[in-house]
Amino acid sequence: MADTVQQIRLIELKSVKDKSKLAKMQKENEIKTRQAAVRQQKETDFLRDLQLLKAHQLEEINDLEIQNLEEIEETTSQHRMEEFELVTKHTIAEAEIEANFERQKRELLATKVLEKQLAAKVTQQRAQKKLLSAALKQQKLAAKTREKVCSALTKKHMNFT
Secondary structure: OHHHHHHHHHHHHHHOOOHHHHHHHHHHHHHHHHHHHHHHHHHHHHHHHHHHHHHHHHHHHHHHHHHHHHHHHHHHHHHHHHHHHHHHHHHHHHHHHHHHHHHHHHHHHHHHHHHHHHHHHHHHHHHHHHHHHHHHHHHHHHHHHHHHHHHHHHHHHHHHO
16 A cells, blocks of 8 residues: 555656755655555554454463363263263162062062962862761761661561561
8 A cells, every 4th residue: 555655656746847846745755655654564563463462362262162161071071970870860769669569569469369369268168168068968868868768667677577
């Protein structure tokens, strides 16, 4: 940009015919050129400083992000560990509940089997008692019948004699 300004001024100087005016304009041109160069240098320095500052800030931001990532990873790992411990406790509790449930089912089944066996035994004892009672009744009836038959035979035999 400074070169363009300087070229424009040189063109202006060539068009001037008066020597004193030309010398004055050349002097002004040199001053303006130096001012433009100084301004351009200051702007360059400013931009360089600004870029360095931004680079430094980005570096700090990156360092903070790395620290944050490390903290996030550490926190995430801790959360995963806590979650794993909780899931493990829950799984153990569920297994204990399931084992208790299965034990209770087996106990109930065993109780039902015992009750069925007891009921079958009672039924069998009743049936045996009925059979025994019926057999005793038949024996009594048979004995009475024998007695009657024997009595009747004895009476007939006695009547024959």
